[in-house]
Amino acid sequence: MISLVRAELRKYFTTRLSWSMPLAMAVLGGLFAALQGLFLAVIGEFPGPDGSMIVPAEAFGEDVVARLVYTGGVQIGYLLALVLGILSMSGEFRHKTITATLLAAPRRGQLIAAKLASVAVIVAVNSVAFTLGSVVGGGLTLALGDASLFPDPAGLLATFARMILVLVLWGLMGFGLGVLITNQVVALFVGVGVTLLVEPLLGLGLTFVEQLADASKFFPSQASMSALDLFAGVDPGMAQSLGGAQDALSWGWGTLVLLGYAAFMAALGWLLTSRRDVA
Amino acid sequence: MTTPPAPSPLGTGISVRGLTKTFGSFTAVDDLSFEVAPARVTGFLGPNGAGKTTTLRMLLGLVRPTSGEALIGGRRYADLPAPMGTVGAALEATGFHPGRSGRNHLRVLAASHGIPDRRVDELLELVGIPAAARKKAGGYSMGMRQRLGLAAALLGDPDVLLLDEPANGLDPEGIRWMRGFMRHLAQEQGKTVLVSSHLLGEVEQTVEDVVIIANGRMARQGTIDELRGEPAVLVRVADPAGLARVLQEAGLDVQPEDGGLRVTGADGACIGEAAHAAGHPVHELRPLRTDLERLFLELTESPEHRNRNLATGTEAA
Missing domain, CATH: 3.40.50.300 (P-loop containing nucleotide triphosphate hydrolases)
Structure with a gap:
């Protein structure tokens, strides 16, 4: 079992993806965090719901500003984590390496377990690169805006840990998707399309249906924002003006919901793989 | 287990x-x-x-x-x-x-x-x-x-x-x-x-x-x-019946085939020499396909054994 995980990790570390992906993660994380810092720290004020100007550092405190800046790119981060998960299986079908893989690991349950473990490790490594990039990019604009870089170090560390966990769970969801849709291009298209387009549109649509208005907080993206617990200690009305969901889940529930999605997708992957003919 | x-x-x-x-x-x-x-x-x-x-x-x-x-x-x-x-x-x-x-x-x-x-x-x-x-x-x-x-x-x-x-x-x-x-x-x-x-x-x-x-x-x-079966040789001469008698006396199995003789039990050299010694000028002498080769050709060439992977229509998977 450990040898199968080692084989899966070796697969990842012997292609270009092993350096291009962390690089993309770090650069994009830095870029989006810097952008967030530009609004919250450098410009440092924006119009609130009642028309008066809000100064984030005064309204929420420096620790919330730092949290929001450093996680500014989390959406692009979990999209890339999703992509990493998708590639783990769909890449095998695309390059027809699935035959060699199954000859080396014919007990398919073990193969799936090894792949899930390797996706978790690979996404975790990439998430660290993403976090480092975000700290550099976000720190740059925070410093430019004369804001405190690490106002609450322990709290920030917890936020980073949650961000890494969220990304890993997205990676596991992607893995299931890659098994479900073996055509790599279609799988990537569906994964990114659902996250960027279908989910927000569906969420918007649901706000018009009274009985379901609450459902969108259980969607992966909304649950991810809840799991990050960015708005701890912030007035809910204010949080909404910063992009937080109405009546959001607690971070514990958000994490559980994401875990549920990941477990469901992984189970689906296991079920499909154990029955599939590889011709 | x-x-x-x-x-x-x-x-x-x-x-x-x-x-x-x-x-x-x-x-x-x-x-x-x-x-x-x-x-x-x-x-x-x-x-x-x-x-x-x-x-x-x-x-x-x-x-x-x-x-x-x-x-x-x-x-x-x-x-x-x-x-x-x-x-x-x-x-x-x-x-x-x-x-x-x-x-x-x-x-x-x-x-x-x-x-x-x-x-x-x-x-x-x-x-x-x-x-x-x-x-x-x-x-x-x-x-x-x-x-x-x-x-x-x-x-x-x-x-x-x-x-x-x-x-x-x-x-x-x-x-x-x-x-x-x-x-x-x-x-x-x-x-x-x-x-x-x-x-x-x-x-x-x-x-x-x-x-x-x-x-x-x-x-x-x-x-x-x-x-493969026994190796067989096809031999053609002007008087197949005459050569057949000679070869059968030598203990070989001889069958008429395609205007010549299909001989099993000896290689081409032996048969050629036997024909020469008996005064039959040889017109053609060649090894025949083995049973295996014939079987295989039959399988590959018969229409019901055409490549089913290329078949069109409902029967193809």
């Missing part, structure tokens, strides 16, 4: 029993049964689309049989404790990641079985691509891919080798190399080899046993000598 059978001193054999696979309404393999003897080279022959690849894939647990079983050393492939240590397979259409080097492809497989990198380099030497294997697999020729596939099959030093059309895409030099390599594996290392081919001539000189299938069903099996 059944207890594993004790390793046979004769090596590991293969047994296929009542194996059937249907894809929708298309029956790719139909109640197929055969045994592959340990430490021998067995040719698995049949026209394109006869079901050879599907059978091999069922043996390897890649395709689930609709019914029947395919066992290696008495076990299903997925039940072997270290599968690559028992069976090595080089299948057609095995892919390589274009951005990964051949050596790293082998290192990935090696990691799954705890095989050291040293063994990877040994095998790359053995199949003759030690330098090229450090380049990305995307640029490999067909011959390189075949050699890399073979190295992958041998990685765990298996007792049994399953080779699917190993000569496909090789140049004549490569085919010669492959033949010698298979003989070496079977004769000097005592490995059980099952090699599939749609061309009899490609494997005829290498194999000891033959299993021939057509339309997913067993057509013929036996040792190659049995299936």
